[in-house]
Amino acid sequence: MPCSGTPRMPERGPPLEAEVVTRVDESPTVFTLVLSLTDPQAHRDYRFEPGQFNMLYLYGVGEIPISIAADPERPGLLVHTIRRVGRVTRGFAALQVGDRIGLRGPFGRGWPLAQAQGRDILIVTGGLGCAPVLPVIRQIIHHRERYGRVAILQGVKHADDLIWRERYHQWAALPDTRVLLAADVAGRDWPGHVGLVTALFDELDMDVSDCLTLMCGPEPMMRASAERLLDRGASPDSLWLSMERNMQCAVGHCGHCQYGEKFICRDGPVFPFSDIAHLFGEPGL
Amino acid sequence: MFLARTHLGELLSALRDRGYRLIGPRERDGAIVYDELSGAGDLPRGLRQSCGAGEVRLERTGSPRCFAWANGPQALKPLLFQPAEPLWQATCDDSGRLRFEAVEPRVTPTAVLGVRACDLAALALLDRHFLDGAVRDPHYAARRAALLLIAVNCTHPAATCFCAATGDGPEARQGFDLRLDELDDGYLVASGSAAGEAILADLPLEAATDARRQNAREAVAAAAAQQTRTIPPGDLYDALSRQRRHPRWEAVAERCLACGNCTQVCPTCFCSREQEQPALDGSTSQHLREWDSCFSEGHSYIHGLVIRQSVAHRYRQWLTHKLGGWHRQYGRSGCVGCGRCIAWCPVGIDLTEEVHAVLGDAPDA
Amino acid sequence: MTARPRIAVHKFSSCDGCQLAFLNAGEDLLTLDRLVDMVHFAEAGPVDEAAQVDIAFVEGSISTQADAERIRRVRERSGFLVTLGACATAGGLQALRNLADGAGWLAGVYAQPEYIDSLATATPIREHVRVDFELWGCPVNARQVLATVRALLFGVRPVADHQKVCMECKRRQAVCVLVTGRRPCLGPVTSSGCGALCPRFGRDCYGCFGPSESPNTDALGRRFEGLGLTPESIARRFLFINSHAEAFAEAGHKWMGKHDEKA
Numbered sequence: 037m038p039c040s041g042t043p044r045m046p047e048r049g050p051p052l053e054a055e056v057v058t059r060v061d062e063s064p065t066v067f068t069l070v071l072s073l074t075d076p077q078a079h080r081d082y083r084f085e086p087g088q089f090n091m092l093y094l095y096g097v098g099e100i101p102i103s104i105a106a107d108p109e110r111p112g113l114l115v116h117t118i119r120r121v122g123r124v125t126r127g128f129a130a131l132q133v134g135d136r137i138g139l140r141g142p143f144g145r146g147w148p149l150a151q152a153q154g155r156d157i158l159i160v161t162g163g164l165g166c167a168p169v170l171p172v173i174r175q176i177i178h179h180r181e182r183y184g185r186v187a188i189l190q191g192v193k194h195a196d197d198l199i200w201r202e203r204y205h206q207w208a209a210l211p212d213t214r215v216l217l218a219a220d221v222a223g224r225d226w227p228g229h230v231g232l233v234t235a236l237f238d239e240l241d242m243d244v245s246d247c248l249t250l251m252c253g254p255e256p257m258m259r260a261s262a263e264r265l266l267d268r269g270a271s272p273d274s275l276w277l278s279m280e281r282n283m284q285c286a287v288g289h290c291g292h293c294q295y296g297e298k299f300i301c302r303d304g305p306v307f308p309f310s311d312i313a314h315l316f317g318e319p320g321l
Numbered sequence: 322m323f324l325a326r327t328h329l330g331e332l333l334s335a336l337r338d339r340g341y342r343l344i345g346p347r348e349r350d351g352a353i354v355y356d357e358l359s360g361a362g363d364l365p366r367g368l369r370q371s372c373g374a375g376e377v378r379l380e381r382t383g384s385p386r387c388f389a390w391a392n393g394p395q396a397l398k399p400l401l402f403q404p405a406e407p408l409w410q411a412t413c414d415d416s417g418r419l420r421f422e423a424v425e426p427r428v429t430p431t432a433v434l435g436v437r438a439c440d441l442a443a444l445a446l447l448d449r450h451f452l453d454g455a456v457r458d459p460h461y462a463a464r465r466a467a468l469l470l471i472a473v474n475c476t477h478p479a480a481t482c483f484c485a486a487t488g489d490g491p492e493a494r495q496g497f498d499l500r501l502d503e504l505d506d507g508y509l510v511a512s513g514s515a516a517g518e519a520i521l522a523d524l525p526l527e528a529a530t531d532a533r534r535q536n537a538r539e540a541v542a543a544a545a546a547q548q549t550r551t552i553p554p555g556d557l558y559d560a561l562s563r564q565r566r567h568p569r570w571e572a573v574a575e576r577c578l579a580c581g582n583c584t585q586v587c588p589t590c591f592c593s594r595e596q597e598q599p600a601l602d603g604s605t606s607q608h609l610r611e612w613d614s615c616f617s618e619g620h621s622y623i624h625g626l627v628i629r630q631s632v633a634h635r636y637r638q639w640l641t642h643k644l645g646g647w648h649r650q651y652g653r654s655g656c657v658g659c660g661r662c663i664a665w666c667p668v669g670i671d672l673t674e675e676v677h678a679v680l681g682d683a684p685d686a
Numbered sequence: 687m688t689a690r691p692r693i694a695v696h697k698f699s700s701c702d703g704c705q706l707a708f709l710n711a712g713e714d715l716l717t718l719d720r721l722v723d724m725v726h727f728a729e730a731g732p733v734d735e736a737a738q739v740d741i742a743f744v745e746g747s748i749s750t751q752a753d754a755e756r757i758r759r760v761r762e763r764s765g766f767l768v769t770l771g772a773c774a775t776a777g778g779l780q781a782l783r784n785l786a787d788g789a790g791w792l793a794g795v796y797a798q799p800e801y802i803d804s805l806a807t808a809t810p811i812r813e814h815v816r817v818d819f820e821l822w823g824c825p826v827n828a829r830q831v832l833a834t835v836r837a838l839l840f841g842v843r844p845v846a847d848h849q850k851v852c853m854e855c856k857r858r859q860a861v862c863v864l865v866t867g868r869r870p871c872l873g874p875v876t877s878s879g880c881g882a883l884c885p886r887f888g889r890d891c892y893g894c895f896g897p898s899e900s901p902n903t904d905a906l907g908r909r910f911e912g913l914g915l916t917p918e919s920i921a922r923r924f925l926f927i928n929s930h931a932e933a934f935a936e937a938g939h940k941w942m943g944k945h946d947e948k949a
Contacts, residue, residue: 047459050409050421050608074418095413096599096606096840121624127842136419138411282623284595287456291592291613292620294642297558297649302455318565320634350888351866354859375909377866394861404857578902580874581849585856596845601717601832603839612857617849618899632900667852667864667874668909 048287051093051138052078054114056131062117062199066164067129068105071114071139083111086171087146087278087306091286092116093138094131098124101283101301103168104142108175114139117167117199143286144305147172147250148276156184156242160261162191162233162253166200168278168305169252173207185242186213191233191257195223214241234260237268245269252278259317262309272310279304279312296321322526323533325507326385330361332471335523336432341469344400345434346393352377353393355400355433364435365390372479372660375669388435388503391479394665396440398588400431401464402447405611408460408595412605424607426460432469436497438490439482439659441472443588445496449651450591469516472497476540481660483550483673489657491544502537509537550663550673552656553680558645560680565637569678574633576668581614583662583670584639589647589655594619615639636675644676691740691838694726695770696760698746698753699780699808704771705729705745707825714832721839740765741838743831747773749780749808761815768834768844769811772824776896777930779824780808784930810930819844824894824927827879848877848899851891855882863890870910870923875901875933893934894927903937917944 058070071092073079084090084104093099100122106115120129131137149172157176159169176183188207192198198217208215216236217228229235233253237244244265251258258277265275281293281300288302296315298304315321324332336343345358348365358364364387369380372391382389407424414420451461475484475491484490493500498517502509509529512518553560584590594613599606613620616635621628629635647655656672663671695705709715709730724730725737742764748754761767769775777784783791784807792799811817821830837844851873855862863885864871871890873882877898884891897903903924910920918941925938 047457047462048408049459050411050423053419053421093411093608094842095411095419096597096603096836097842098597099595099608119624123843123845125624127840130841134417136413136417138419138421280623281628282619282621285593285610288454289451289456289458289591290594290610291615292594294615294638294646296562297646299650314562320629320631320637350861350863352861354861375865376868377862379866395859399859404859575902576905578852578874578905579850579900580852582852582856582862582874585853599836599840601714601836602721603836612853614853617853619847619849632902665862665865667862667871668905 048285048289051091051099051140054137054139056133056135056137057113059131059133063197066117066119066199068115068117069128069131071116071137072112073114073139074136079112082114084108084142084171085146086149086175087168088142088144089168089283089286089305090114090116090139090141091143091283092128093140094124094127095137097127099138099140099284100124101143101286103278103305105167105170108171109178115170117164117170119164140286144301145303147306148248148308149175151274152248153182154184156247157186158189158240158242158244158247158249159187160189160233160249160251160253162257163193163197165251165253165257165278166190169250172250177207177210180211184212184247186210187240187242188213188215189218189233189236190215191218191220191236191253193219194221195219195226232260233257234264237264245271247274249275251276255317262316266309272313273308275309276306277309277312277316278306322510322521323507323529324501324510324524324526328525329387329508331524332520333358333361333434335520336469339520340430341432342429343432343434346388348379351379353379353390355393355396355435358434361387369477370479372481372664373669374481374663374671375666377664385505386503388473388501389477391475391477391482392437392439392659392661394586394661396436396588397433397444398447400433401444401461401468402451402591402593403460405609406460407598407607408610409608410605411608413603423459426463428463428467430467430469431464432471434471434473436470436472436493437475437659438472438493439484439657440588441470441493441496442487442489442657443659446589446647446651446653446655446657447591470497470499472500474500474502474537474541476503476544478544478548479660479664481550481663482658483548483552483660484658485545485548486551486554487654487656487658492541502540504533504536509533550660550671552644552658552673552676553682556645556648556654557676557680558641558648561641561645561676564679567679569675570633570637573636573670573675574631576670577616577632577636578668579616579632579635580667581616582665582667583672584614584616585612586661586665587643588657588659588661589643590614592620615642640672640676640679643672690721690723692723692725692737693741693743693835694735694737694739694760694764695724695729695743695745696726696735697728698744698757698774698811699749700746700771700773700778702729702745703825704773704823707828708743708770708831711828711832714828718832718835722835736763738763741835742767743770744768744774744811745770747777747780747808747810748805748814749783750804752803754805754814757811757814766818766838767811767815768819768821769817770821770831771826772822772894772896772927773808774811775820775822776928777808777810779927781930782925783808785925808930819846822877822894822896822928823879827881830879847879850874850898851876851878851880851882851885851895854878854880855885858882858886860886863888864909868913870913870915870920872906872923875903875906892923892926896928896931897933901933903933904940907937907941917941917948921945
């Protein structure tokens with residue numbers, strides 16, 4: 037009987053059970069779930085790369101992709117920071133410690149940490165785009181000596197949208213590390229810039245043509261940031277973006293995350309700008 | 322070798338004796354569909370099919386032939402990549418603990434009679450998608466391994482066919498277990514695998530005469546020559562990407578119903594969505610995969626936003642992916658020239674016409 | 687949602703067919719009985735119209751002043767309000783009266799029309815009170831009704847799926863009746879949910895599940911014209927079960943306008 041004749045590949049399977057071990061309300065609409073796989077072997081074996089995502093399954097409701105906002109050196113504690121937007125995320129918002137969900141992952145290609153060694157690192161995020169870069173920041177903190185100067189730029193629409201204020205404060209206190217915040221609409225005690233995140237580039241004391249830039253956030257924000265940085269001499273190979281599309285299978289089969297000739301779930305979600313320059317910013321792709 | 326028409330039933334019996342469920346063409350609801358066959362009598366003997374853009378009609382002729390038509394709305398895709406199937410099931414106990422189990426696909430060894438060259442080409446593409454990537458789809462894989470294919474060279478292409486232009490037909494050259502050429506008095510038979518060879522050994526075959534062989538060759542050549550639709554050759558990704566703002570996309574969107582029919586009948590379109598189907602009592606929930614389409618709003622939905630809002634964007638996505646993106650992803654075009662998307666489009670949109678218009682190289686221009 | 691929600695099924699101007707579709711759910715009704723308290727469902731037995739409930743299903747459109755007042759009370763007493771079928775969601779068949787001279791008809795049919803107490807229009811529930819979720823269909827699909835309850839029991843919104851009938855039709859491997867039979871099928875502009883019931887039995891969809899997502903009624907109308915339908919019969923395809931649903935109303939009026947131009 038004819039068969040494809042290829043060696044046996046890993047097969048797509050069902051999720052594993054995970055338990056909510058901690059739940060934090062970050063803002064009225066954003067919450068964090070810390071999960072632990074209930075199977076001890078799976079818990080021990082689980083590893084991920086910063087920038088990858090998991091598929092989280094809410095029993096009887098559905099499955100959605102969520103980036104991993106955990107510490108890569110503590111891979112057993114799977115942290116996911118989620119905004120209540122759709123029916124599934126609203127369902128996740130109701131979970132309490134001890135509740136069980138399903139988890140498949142990790143999936144995709146993450147940030148180019150191997151290229152980051154010895155270089156200055158610029159991290160530009162918008163809104164909840166701060167979550168997928170959190171593992172990178174953790175990694176940098178663990179091995180601060182391996183990297184050059186670090187600048188963390190975070191923009192939000194409204195000052196109240198900023199989560200992790202305390203964390204930004206702590207990171208700002210690290211050696212050779214700058215934290216710059218921007219809000220389009222600021223409140224009374226807003227410590228940062230009022231306006232777009234792109235305005236923060238003027239305050240940088242690093243050479244953007246030589247640093248590694250990691251970017252994650254809404255596409256218009258990434259587009260504006262990428263344009264400015266390229267204008268300032270950033271190399272398209274050193275500018276990395278985390279992209280987002282509808283991901284349902286997470287293994288390149290279901291077709292929803294097509295982005296030009298890429299499947300975001302499999303070829304991304306993190307891409308060097310040079311790989312997607314022909315697609316980026318084009319409406320309806 | 323030659324199998325006289327009167328012995329066709331013996332081919333079917335040989336397959337059934339080997340434990341195969343027999344799928345083949347038969348007339349249903351004004352079309353030729355692939356469904357279970359109980360015997361050679363179910364085959365669409367003397368039926369011809371005329372197709373135009375958005376139109377399919379069957380006609381009766383006095384011909385003894387059973388394969389004197391091009392193709393039906395579907396062939397192999399639904400047998401392997403099922404329109405709807407559960408992938409896994411979750412069970413929740415009283416304390417809220419979850420248990421997950423893969424739903425094993427129900428697989429029956431299946432022989433398909435009457436597979437066209439375009440369908441074999443599409444199958445090779447689906448194999449690449451579901452089997453040869455980093456992750457293998459177990460449902461597709463299990464059904465694929467249980468499939469036996471009996472191709473029939475196409476001698477009666479429809480007006481919508483353009484397999485000669487894509488290079489995928491009308492002659493079946495590879496990927497079959499057995500291949501037939503239909504003549505008035507019977508079939509030339511060739512095997513393409515060990516399984517096919519073994520079946521041949523059970524049949525009352527005669528040597529094929531030169532006249533019959535020539536007859537078959539000429540019929541296939543005529544089938545190629547008869548085709549009028551064309552599609553530009555090669556990887557169109559860059560060419561189509563350069564035309565992202567071509568007014569033709571808006572023009573086609575005015576006619577396009579975004580109903581997804583083209584993608585559903587396309588033998589290579591692979592998009593699926595995943596849906597949850599919980600039991601009413603909440604004790605179990607099935608995770609279902611079902612055919613989806615890039616023409617659906619939900620296809621490009623992310624957290625409150627539809628990326629491809631306009632139908633122009635959706636049509637552009639489909640065509641650019643089909644004729645361009647596939648080259649980058651799978652090494653060849655996603656179009657095998659079967660013409661189904663033209664015939665089964667309710668408003669008769671013709672991708673060959675659209676691509677020529679967008680690329681500004683209309684053959685008549 | 688409480689652990690054991692209280693449910694009411696209210697009836698307005700309707701044929702009861704949606705309640706019957708619900709009642710035809712068979713064994714699932716026994717399961718449902720273990721999960722919820724059905725406090726008001728006249729077609730099934732329990733009657734307590736004034737009960738405070740977690741989920742209210744509302745069948746029928748608003749076509750009398752009494753209906754218009756009663757739906758407000760229903761809304762006040764209901765946590766999550768779900769319309770049940772074409773009448774409640776889009777006015778239903780009786781909304782055809784919105785296109786006609788209702789008073790003239792009454793005067794023509796009844797000797798003493800002053801005894802007939804009805805509004806000039808039959809309108810969907812949404813035009814009177816806030817609706818939390820809408821179930822389409824004439825009648826509704828019982829599976830969708832039960833899936834709605836199940837989702838609410840899980841504490842999430844039910845899934846609103848407005849893909850086209852064509853998608854369901856193809857998944858079920860039905861043969862396209864428009865392409866093979868030149869039938870004026872509304873499947874390409876109608877919401878799925880019925881399981882492509884009509885096309886699977888060889889007849890053209892008449893749109894009872896209401897407009898789908900991105901309904902290109904212009905292109906489909908032109909296609910019907912190509913099949914030989916007159917502008918008036920095209921208009922009547924759209925102005926039928928869901929004549930008051932925006933996309934169908936708009937298309938219907940457009941073709942009716944073309945008919946009037948010719949006349």
